[in-house]
Each structure stands twice: as C-alpha cells, then as structure tokens.
Amino acid sequence: MNTPTHAVVVGASVAGLLSARVLSSHFDRVTLIERDVLTDLVGARKGVPQGQHTHGLLAGGLRAMADLFPGLEAELTQAGAVSSDLIGDTVTVQGGVRRPRVHSGIGLLCLSRPLLETTIRRRVLALPNVTLRDGLSFLGYTLSADGQATVGVQCQTGSGEDLQLPAQLVVDATGRGSRTPAWLESHGFAAPAETQLPINLRYVTREYARRPGDLGGANAFAVLPQPPHEYTLGSAAAVEGDRWLVMQGGWLGHHPPQDEAGFLSFAADLAAPEFHAFLSTARPLSGFSTYTFKANVRRHYERLTRFPAGLLVVGDAWCSFNPVYGQGMTVAALEALALERVLTGRRSSTPLGLTYFKAARRIVELAWSMAANADLAYPEVPGPRPALIKAMNWYMGHFQRASLHDSSLATALFEVAHLLRPPSALVSPGTLLRVSRAARQHRTEQAALSVPA
Ligand SMILES: Cc1cc2nc3c(=O)[nH]c(=O)nc-3n(C[C@H](O)[C@H](O)[C@H](O)COP(=O)(O)OP(=O)(O)OC[C@H]3O[C@@H](n4cnc5c(N)ncnc54)[C@H](O)[C@@H]3O)c2cc1C
The missing domain is CATH 3.30.9 (D-Amino Acid Oxidase; Chain A, domain 2)
Structure with missing residues (x-):
C-alpha cells in the first residue's frame, strides 16, 4: 500500500493559500502552518502588516484566482467588493x-486586502484534505539522511513546544523575510543570488x-x-x-x-x-x-542548478516588488497556476523546485522588469541601466501619451500593466503605427495649446 502523501505550506497568506489550493489536488494531505492566530475577523494582522494598505488586485490576478476558485468574483462582490x-x-x-x-x-x-485573504482562506479550508495549524512558528526544514532533500519542517507552538512535521513537499510562502537563503547556505547548498x-x-x-x-x-x-x-x-x-x-x-x-x-x-x-x-x-x-x-528584492532561485528535492519557494519569498504597481498577489496567483501545470505534467526526477522555478521564471521576470524599469527612471535608484531599458522607457513615454488619444492603445496598456498580456503586445507593427499616429495628434494639440490667443 502506498504511504499517503503530505505537503506542508509555511505561511498562510495569499501565496501560501493559493499554493495549498493547487497542492490539494496532488497530495493526500496539505497542512498550512501560520505563526499568526487566524480568526474569521476581517482585519489586518501582525504577520501581514501591509494588509492595512491599498491592495489593488490586477485584472490578471483576478482571472487567475477565479481559475483556482470558481465563483470567487461573485462571492467577493456579494461581500461588498466594488465591481x-x-x-x-x-x-x-x-x-x-x-x-x-x-x-x-x-x-x-x-x-480590501483582508476581505480577499479571508475569502480565499475560507475556500481553501473548505477543501477536505487541507488543514490549518495556526499559532505555529516555522523554525527550519528537516533534511534527509543523504542531505539532498527536505523531508519535513520543525516548528514551535505558542507555548514553546517543539514539533516535527514530516512531509514529501515543503513550500516556503513566508514572504519577504524568508529564511530559506540562509538555511540553504548553512546546509551545503548555494543561496540564490539576490538583486x-x-x-x-x-x-x-x-x-x-x-x-x-x-x-x-x-x-x-x-x-x-x-x-x-x-x-x-x-x-x-x-x-x-x-x-x-x-x-x-x-x-x-x-x-x-x-x-x-x-x-x-x-x-x-x-x-x-x-x-x-x-x-x-x-x-x-x-x-x-x-x-x-x-527595496525591490529578487532572489534568483531560477538560476540555481542544485536545490533540495521536496522544497519550493513562492510569492514574496521569491520576489518582492514595489507595491505601487500592484503585482505581488497577481504574481503569486500566476505562480500557483504554473505549479499546477508542473505537477500535472511531471515526469522527470529533477527536483520539483528546479522544474518549478524554470516554469515560473517568466512570470517573475516580466513583473520584475516592469517594476524595475519604472523605478530605474529615477536616476537616484542605483542599478544597471542597459540601453534597452532607456529605449523601453522612452517608448513607453510615447505610448502613454498616445494612449490618451486612442482607446485601443489605452486598453492594451492596461492589459499589460494588469498582467493579462505580455509587454510584447505593445510593440506589434500595428501598435507601432497607432502610437506614431497618436503621438503626432498629441504634438499637434500641444502646439495648438501653446499658441498665444
Ligand atoms: C505596502 C504594501 C502594499 C502592497 N500592495 C499590493 C497591491 O496593491 N497589490 C498586490 O498584488 N500586492 C501588493 N503588495 C504585495 C502583497 O502584499 C504580497 O505580494 C502578497 O501578500 C503575497 O505575499 P506572500 O503571501 O508571499 O507573503 P506575505 O503576505 O508576506 O505572508 C507571509 C506569511 O507567512 C507567515 N510567516 C512568516 N514567517 C513565518 C514563520 N516563521 N512561521 C509561520 N508563519 C510565518 C506570515 O505571518 C504571513 O502570514 C503590497 C505589499 C506592501 C508591502
């Protein structure tokens, strides 16, 4: 008889909940570990201090979350979200x-962010094979005897009791403060490079x-x-x-x-x-x-060639973006869909983490380049500025002005910013033509405005 499979997700915020939802279709049991004691109250909490602030859910994120939770949009609207x-x-x-x-x-x-998180949490915890262990602090991973795989986690309860949970897969969804890089380094693996x-x-x-x-x-x-x-x-x-x-x-x-x-x-x-x-x-x-x-922080897990079998890193623990662009939750949702594809099509014996980082790297890369390019438009932000970034920022300036005069350009711009379409949608030959036509119109209007009456 096969041993029942168990996955542990550390961190029951947005990225952890979405991962748990995906894993519930591939593992017999999924346990979510969370340091905060979670209640059904809609309010901000200690482990997610950003929860009190504006959290725009990009249209691409809403679509991805609705794939994972059919009927989510109607449920949120019924709870007061403004359509x-x-x-x-x-x-x-x-x-x-x-x-x-x-x-x-x-x-x-x-x-609000708390409404989104509590609604998703309720949906995840309604799955029969998902359990939440809240008020439990994650301390570290348990390593296999040969040192090649994580085989569980060590935790501590609120009253100071130590606890071991064996698992075939552990997902780090502990956010920006993730300790996985330090743990990797102290257990014979290379930590990811960090930008x-x-x-x-x-x-x-x-x-x-x-x-x-x-x-x-x-x-x-x-x-x-x-x-x-x-x-x-x-x-x-x-x-x-x-x-x-x-x-x-x-x-x-x-x-x-x-x-x-x-x-x-x-x-x-x-x-x-x-x-x-x-x-x-x-x-x-x-x-x-x-x-x-x-700072924007990106840990380059996608560049690693050796990684413990049985370990994944998702959400802000992988990459944390300038929140102004509203990408974090959407990237977490797109990563969850990538994880679903990887688990469904999995054949090779390569550690799951390496396969997953490769599959989801494009999502992180795209969101990062959009956020980083925008922030690098400030000369005070230190960082390499390849000629391509300058050219992109120059073109985007023209595109934005042109989109004020052409509603199809405006829609394309918002679709890209909302991670519904890739940035390449903004440079198709037809689009380039519309941009130059609208830019001409903009210049003519500006010139007319500057003529003294
Ligand atoms: C000010 C601000 C505004 C933002 N605005 C937006 C926005 O408009 N749109 C958007 O999409 N994103 C926004 N974000 C980003 C968004 O909050 C995150 O991308 C999103 O929450 C996903 O993060 P996460 O689940 O990976 O980690 P987090 O949300 O940081 O959650 C980590 C979880 O792990 C738990 N945890 C941590 N350590 C331990 C431990 N040792 N043991 C047990 N549990 C632990 C924490 O309690 C928490 O529940 C914003 C971020 C900030 C800072």
Whole structure:
C-alpha cells in the first residue's frame, strides 16, 4: 500500500493559500502552518502588516484566482467588493495629464486586502484534505539522511513546544523575510543570488467614509508621478463597507506626513485639485497607517542548478516588488497556476523546485522588469541601466501619451500593466503605427495649446 502523501505550506497568506489550493489536488494531505492566530475577523494582522494598505488586485490576478476558485468574483462582490471597469471607473492623472475614462470591458474588483485573504482562506479550508495549524512558528526544514532533500519542517507552538512535521513537499510562502537563503547556505547548498533595487518608498494610508458622487463617481482614483522629476502619489480605492482607502506615498524619501494638516497639504501638492478637495471634506474612519518599503528584492532561485528535492519557494519569498504597481498577489496567483501545470505534467526526477522555478521564471521576470524599469527612471535608484531599458522607457513615454488619444492603445496598456498580456503586445507593427499616429495628434494639440490667443 502506498504511504499517503503530505505537503506542508509555511505561511498562510495569499501565496501560501493559493499554493495549498493547487497542492490539494496532488497530495493526500496539505497542512498550512501560520505563526499568526487566524480568526474569521476581517482585519489586518501582525504577520501581514501591509494588509492595512491599498491592495489593488490586477485584472490578471483576478482571472487567475477565479481559475483556482470558481465563483470567487461573485462571492467577493456579494461581500461588498466594488465591481468596476478597468478604465471606465478609474481616474488616472499622471504628470498632470488626465486619462479619458473610456469603457474597456475589462473587469476590476476594488476591495480590501483582508476581505480577499479571508475569502480565499475560507475556500481553501473548505477543501477536505487541507488543514490549518495556526499559532505555529516555522523554525527550519528537516533534511534527509543523504542531505539532498527536505523531508519535513520543525516548528514551535505558542507555548514553546517543539514539533516535527514530516512531509514529501515543503513550500516556503513566508514572504519577504524568508529564511530559506540562509538555511540553504548553512546546509551545503548555494543561496540564490539576490538583486535589490532600493527605492525608499513610504505609504501612509487612512480610511474615509465614501459618499455618493465622491471623486466624480469613480471607484478608483490615482494621481501618479512622472519620473524623473516627480516623486509623490495619491490614490483612493473604494472598498467594501462604503469606505475609501486613501493612500499617499513617495519614492526616495519624499514621504507623506502622518498628521491631519500635513496629509492634506501633501495632497494639495499633487496635480489633481479634486483629490485635495475630496480629502478636505471626507470623514476619516481611522488613524494613519505607515509602511516603508526599502527595496525591490529578487532572489534568483531560477538560476540555481542544485536545490533540495521536496522544497519550493513562492510569492514574496521569491520576489518582492514595489507595491505601487500592484503585482505581488497577481504574481503569486500566476505562480500557483504554473505549479499546477508542473505537477500535472511531471515526469522527470529533477527536483520539483528546479522544474518549478524554470516554469515560473517568466512570470517573475516580466513583473520584475516592469517594476524595475519604472523605478530605474529615477536616476537616484542605483542599478544597471542597459540601453534597452532607456529605449523601453522612452517608448513607453510615447505610448502613454498616445494612449490618451486612442482607446485601443489605452486598453492594451492596461492589459499589460494588469498582467493579462505580455509587454510584447505593445510593440506589434500595428501598435507601432497607432502610437506614431497618436503621438503626432498629441504634438499637434500641444502646439495648438501653446499658441498665444
Ligand atoms: C505596502 C504594501 C502594499 C502592497 N500592495 C499590493 C497591491 O496593491 N497589490 C498586490 O498584488 N500586492 C501588493 N503588495 C504585495 C502583497 O502584499 C504580497 O505580494 C502578497 O501578500 C503575497 O505575499 P506572500 O503571501 O508571499 O507573503 P506575505 O503576505 O508576506 O505572508 C507571509 C506569511 O507567512 C507567515 N510567516 C512568516 N514567517 C513565518 C514563520 N516563521 N512561521 C509561520 N508563519 C510565518 C506570515 O505571518 C504571513 O502570514 C503590497 C505589499 C506592501 C508591502
């Protein structure tokens, strides 16, 4: 008789939950280990301090999560998530230029991070072979006698008791603070090389009551900087419970204050007077929450040639992106779909981790290059700038301006930013033609505006 198979997922946040969902179809039992004691309360928690801040779920992430959890979108909407059109219900102002609100036909859900996480958690824990062990701290992996494979985990309960859990597969979903690189190094494996892009970004977030007609009836509002001379942003996202999550932030030390007057005057300096007017009259429902994000961090697991059998690394533990671009949860969802494909088609005896890193590397690579290229537009961000990045940023500047005049370019731009299509969709011959035509129109309009009356 075959021994029942067991997988352990360490970290029951978004990436861990999505991995557990996939593994439940391939293992007899799946155990989720989480240090926080999780309750059904919809609220932020200690292990996920970013949960209090705006969490945009990209359209590509929503689609991937709906593949894993049929009916998820309807369930979230029923719980109060605000169903929106990606461009039609969103106001975007960048570099002082306002994007026309045209209907795109692409759905977007505006919701809080705790609502998304608790809904997914409920779905995962409803699976008959998934168990949650919360209030349990992961300490390290157990290594096989030959030192080539992880065969379980060592943990500690809240009361200090040590615990061993044997497993054929262990998934590290412990987020940015993952200790796997250090563990690998101290157990005879090479740690992955790490790339950091320091950006010293700070979010300051506050909840406000949402009134009908606020911000021109939009469900999401963003006033974004145009690098390299602008550093600050402001946003408002409608979330369940008739609330706005208002976030202001700034790159490279241009941080918003956390007091009433300072928060308002920061908004007054943004290039969207209606945002300041809205904040001046909106009713606050909370204090200010702050999160400082020092750097984008990428651990190059995909470059390793030797890795313990029985171990995987997912989500922010693999790569943690500038949150402004809203990619983290979507990348975790796309990684989960890649894991599903790898487990379904698995034939070789290569350690699963190496096969998986190879299969999912493109997802991480694409999201990383989009985030890194955008951040490298600030000369103060240290990092290599191959000529290709400069050329891409130059082209994207033209593309963005052109997309203000051509709704099909706008849709293509949002589809790429929302990880629905690869960036190559922005450089097809037909697209290049439309960009140059729209750029000509933009120049003509600007010239007409600058002619004295
Ligand atoms: C300020 C901010 C805003 C963001 N905004 C967005 C956004 O708009 N859109 C988006 O898609 N993403 C956003 N992100 C990123 C997003 O939060 C993550 O990508 C997402 O949560 C997936 O991360 P994860 O599950 O890999 O790790 P995490 O969410 O960090 O979770 C790690 C989990 O592991 C647990 N854990 C850690 N160590 C241990 C241990 N030793 N033992 C047991 N359990 C442990 C923690 O308690 C936690 O539950 C944002 C991030 C930040 C910082």
